[in-house]
Amino acid sequence: MPPRAGSSASRMLDKFKDECGVFGIHGHREASRMTYLGLYALQHRGQESAGIAASDGEMIHLSRAMGHVADVFDEAELTRLGGTSAIGHVRYSTAGESQLANAQPIRIDCVHGPIAICHNGNLVNAPELRDELVGEGSIFQTNSDTEVILHLYARSKARAFEEAIVESLARVRGAFSLAVLTRQHLVAVRDPHGFRPLALGQLDGAWIVCSETCALDLIGATYVRDIEPGEVFIAGPDGTRSLKPFPPALLAHCIFEHVYFARPDSYVFGESVNEVRTSLGRLLALEAPADADVVVPVPDSGVCAAVGFAEASGIPMRMGLIRNHYIGRTFIEPRQSIRHFGVKVKLNPVRSILDGRRVVLVDDSIVRGTTSRKIVRLVKSAGAREVHVRISCPPTISPCFYGIDTPRRSELIAATHTIEEIETFIEADSVRYLSLEGLLASVNSGRSAYCTSCYTGRYPIPVPREEDVHLQLRLRPVVEEPAGE
Numbered sequence: 001m002p003p004r005a006g007s008s009a010s011r012m013l014d015k016f017k018d019e020c021g022v023f024g025i026h027g028h029r030e031a032s033r034m035t036y037l038g039l040y041a042l043q044h045r046g047q048e049s050a051g052i053a054a055s056d057g058e059m060i061h062l063s064r065a066m067g068h069v070a071d072v073f074d075e076a077e078l079t080r081l082g083g084t085s086a087i088g089h090v091r092y093s094t095a096g097e098s099q100l101a102n103a104q105p106i107r108i109d110c111v112h113g114p115i116a117i118c119h120n121g122n123l124v125n126a127p128e129l130r131d132e133l134v135g136e137g138s139i140f141q142t143n144s145d146t147e148v149i150l151h152l153y154a155r156s157k158a159r160a161f162e163e164a165i166v167e168s169l170a171r172v173r174g175a176f177s178l179a180v181l182t183r184q185h186l187v188a189v190r191d192p193h194g195f196r197p198l199a200l201g202q203l204d205g206a207w208i209v210c211s212e213t214c215a216l217d218l219i220g221a222t223y224v225r226d227i228e229p230g231e232v233f234i235a236g237p238d239g240t241r242s243l244k245p246f247p248p249a250l251l252a253h254c255i256f257e258h259v260y261f262a263r264p265d266s267y268v269f270g271e272s273v274n275e276v277r278t279s280l281g282r283l284l285a286l287e288a289p290a291d292a293d294v295v296v297p298v299p300d301s302g303v304c305a306a307v308g309f310a311e312a313s314g315i316p317m318r319m320g321l322i323r324n325h326y327i328g329r330t331f332i333e334p335r336q337s338i339r340h341f342g343v344k345v346k347l348n349p350v351r352s353i354l355d356g357r358r359v360v361l362v363d364d365s366i367v368r369g370t371t372s373r374k375i376v377r378l379v380k381s382a383g384a385r386e387v388h389v390r391i392s393c394p395p396t397i398s399p400c401f402y403g404i405d406t407p408r409r410s411e412l413i414a415a416t417h418t419i420e421e422i423e424t425f426i427e428a429d430s431v432r433y434l435s436l437e438g439l440l441a442s443v444n445s446g447r448s449a450y451c452t453s454c455y456t457g458r459y460p461i462p463v464p465r466e467e468d469v470h471l472q473l474r475l476r477p478v479v480e481e482p483a484g485e
């Protein structure tokens, strides 16, 4: 068999994928470089494309490419971008849609002047709006939902640019945390439900917005506050102003930002991700104890919860799985089959910790179950006597329509299997999840402020009907993978 090239390391572990990170800065003489660094800190939110748009007050210059931030930009490109205001974006995209045309920022020139936009989230009514706009003669350049906002903006008869932005956004439904750049202004907007995070910071008098506070830390900026749900924040030569033009809506912060997506050194929705994630582990140990010798996290995302689990259970935590951080975007697979090769590229078991031990394996999710099974097999292959899997959130039973790339409902193992069936499928001695109550008890702002749709199937904004029907029609059992995987 010829070597298989092009396996994407980012897809090797079966996780929900974040779709984007955004950054914006206004009033800094090194705006493009600061944006580059900000995107560097947000790289975990999207690894397939990166882009920066910068304004020098007259023109908006754009640079986008497929790849990681460090590979996309060099000194010459950042110098070419220049400017004192800039926005930037990192993007993960689903298979088949990973084209440069869909990379952001998206820039257009229209009756209101040049404008560039970066979007984190997903608009649930974008297909309807797109059909309507195409029917009226609009020509779309991308198949991204974000472009809908720009078409609505370009057609707006409003005189002031901020009125045109508000008018366009009043027509979209769903999740949007936006960084928008005009010649003179940086505009940050968060949808009224507040699905995705967006933090506001300051550095040497410049204003900064970013998906997570870890981007502020890297450039030495001070966190000021979160952009509020439904807020339009504008920074320009005339200072800053804040509008609240949309009707209030039920808050729906994405709880999965705390469970998995955000970096543990970030604050999102006003809370430390590290503290929330550690608390999830503590509660998990109380709700689902295990008679075991060692707590082992699935790195990196299971580490904080494993710390909490070990703390509450009194069982020592050891790093029994080591993650390889240096896998390129693609690699060449071996000609000969190697046992557990796929998962071994990312994780390797430490025999001295696992051999002969009863292991509590702490992870943040089981999506399809196939990766979990490979990891359980890997731990057992290193001599573990028992493997008790503990998951720091409830079973994932529904897809996300608000900006997270998830498999269809039919592919989510917890949507189609009982806990006992999952135990059998992933070959664990036991599997337990944190309860929804435990999950919500770990965040200070409480049950009503969070979206938990992927655990409950109850959506704060109705999901597109056709999509729902499609998901239901595709319900089927999880397909066994070929032996030897």
Ligand code: SF4
Residues within 6 Å of the ligand: 195, 253, 254, 255, 256, 257, 399, 400, 401, 402, 403, 404, 451, 452, 453, 454, 455
């Ligand atoms: S459905 Fe899940 S992943 Fe999507 S916004 Fe809600 S909590 Fe987050």
